[in-house]
Amino acid sequence: MNIAIIGCGYVGYAVAQYWHHRMSFMVTATTTTPERIPELQTVSQQVVVVKANDPLGLKSVLKNQDVALLSISSKRLGNYEQAYLDTAKNLVSVLKENSTLKQLIYTSSCSVYGDRNGVIVDEQTPPTPASSTNKILRETEEILLTASNEQLNVCVLRLGGIYGPGRELAKIYSRVAGKTRPGTGKEPANWIHLDDIVGGIEFARHHRLQGIYNLVDDANLTNREVIERVCKEHNLPQVIWDSSQTSQRKYNVNVSNQKIKDAGYKLLHPNMIF
Numbered sequence: 001m002n003i004a005i006i007g008c009g010y011v012g013y014a015v016a017q018y019w020h021h022r023m024s025f026m027v028t029a030t031t032t033t034p035e036r037i038p039e040l041q042t043v044s045q046q047v048v049v050v051k052a053n054d055p056l057g058l059k060s061v062l063k064n065q066d067v068a069l070l071s072i073s074s075k076r077l078g079n080y081e082q083a084y085l086d087t088a089k090n091l092v093s094v095l096k097e098n099s100t101l102k103q104l105i106y107t108s109s110c111s112v113y114g115d116r117n118g119v120i121v122d123e124q125t126p127p128t129p130a131s132s133t134n135k136i137l138r139e140t141e142e143i144l145l146t147a148s149n150e151q152l153n154v155c156v157l158r159l160g161g162i163y164g165p166g167r168e169l170a171k172i173y174s175r176v177a178g179k180t181r182p183g184t185g186k187e188p189a190n191w192i193h194l195d196d197i198v199g200g201i202e203f204a205r206h207h208r209l210q211g212i213y214n215l216v217d218d219a220n221l222t223n224r225e226v227i228e229r230v231c232k233e234h235n236l237p238q239v240i241w242d243s244s245q246t247s248q249r250k251y252n253v254n255v256s257n258q259k260i261k262d263a264g265y266k267l268l269h270p271n272m273i274f
C-alpha cells in the first residue's frame with residue numbers, strides 16, 4: 001500500500017511511524033522544512049519538501065498513492081486561509097487528474113461545532129463555527145468532501161483537543177496553573193489521546209470510511225474537572241475561575257463519539273491519562 005502523509009507534525013509523524021514500522025506500508029512524508037528530512041526519513045521511504053498549496057508539488061506527491069492523510073496546521077505559514085483553504089482547493093483540483101487514490105483522510109477539529117451552550121452534538125448537527133479560524137476549518141472540510149466519488153472515499157475526522165507523549169496535559173496546563181481564568185470552566189473538554197488519533201486514522205483507512213466522524217474520548221469531563229485533576233496529580237497550584245468574566249472560548253459543545261464507535265472503533269484510552 002502506497003500512502004502519502006501531507007503534513008508530518010505531531011499527528012502525521014505518529015501515523016507515519018505506525019504505518020511505516022508496524023504495517024510496512026510505503027510511506028511518502030511531506031514537510032515544508034528541509035531540516036526535518038533526516039527525522040522524517042526514519043518513518044518513511046521517501047520525504048518530499050513541498051507546500052501543499054503548490055499544485056505541481058502535490059501532484060507529484062500523490063502520483064501512484066492509494067491513500068493520503070492530510071494533517072497540516074497553520075503554524076508554519078501563520079495564515080489559516082493559505083494553510084487550509086488553499087491546500088484543500090489545490091488538493092481537490094489535483095485529485096481530478098489522479099486515478100490511483102482510493103482514500104483521503106483529513107484531520108479536522110471539533111471546534112467547528114462552535115458554541116452551543118454545552119449541548120451534545122453529533123455529525124448530524126450543523127456546525128456553527130464561532131470564529132474566523134473555525135469557519136475556515138469548516139470550509140476546508142466542505143471543499144475536501146466534494147472530492148469524494150465512486151473511486152475515492154473522503155473521511156473527515158473531527159479531533160478533540162490533542163494530547164499524548166510530548167504534549168502532556170501537565171505541560172499544556174502548567175501555563176495556567178495558579179492563574180485566574182474567565183468563566184466557570186463548565187464547558188465540555190473533549191480530548192483525544194494521540195494513540196487514538198493514530199488508531200482512528202488507521203481504522204478509517206482500513207474500513208475506507210466516508211464522510212464525517214468525531215474522534216473524542218469517553219471521559220465526558222468539563223474543562224474545570226480536567227484542569228483540577230491535572231493540577232492535583234502534578235502538584236500544581238489550582239486555577240481560580242472568575243464567573244464574573246465571560247469565557248473567551250468559542251467552542252462549547254459536548255461531542256458525541258457514538259458514530260465511530262458504532263462503526264466498530266474501540267478507543268484505546270476511553271478515559272483520560274493524567
Ligand SMILES: NC(=O)c1ccc[n+]([C@@H]2O[C@H](COP(=O)([O-])OP(=O)(O)OC[C@H]3O[C@@H](n4cnc5c(N)ncnc54)[C@H](OP(=O)(O)O)[C@@H]3O)[C@@H](O)[C@H]2O)c1
Nearest residue numbers: 007008009010011031032033051052072073109159161162
Ligand atoms: N492541536 C490540537 O489540539 C488540535 C485539535 C483538533 C484538531 N487539530 C488538527 O489536527 C491536525 C494536526 O495537528 P498537529 O498538532 O499534528 O499539527 P502540527 O504538529 O503543527 O503539524 C502540522 C504539519 O503541517 C505541515 N504544514 C504546515 N503548513 C503546510 C503547508 N502549507 N503545506 C504542507 N504542510 C504544511 C507542517 O510541516 P513542517 O513543520 O514539517 O514544515 C507540520 O509538520 C491539524 O490539522 C489541526 O488543525 C488539532
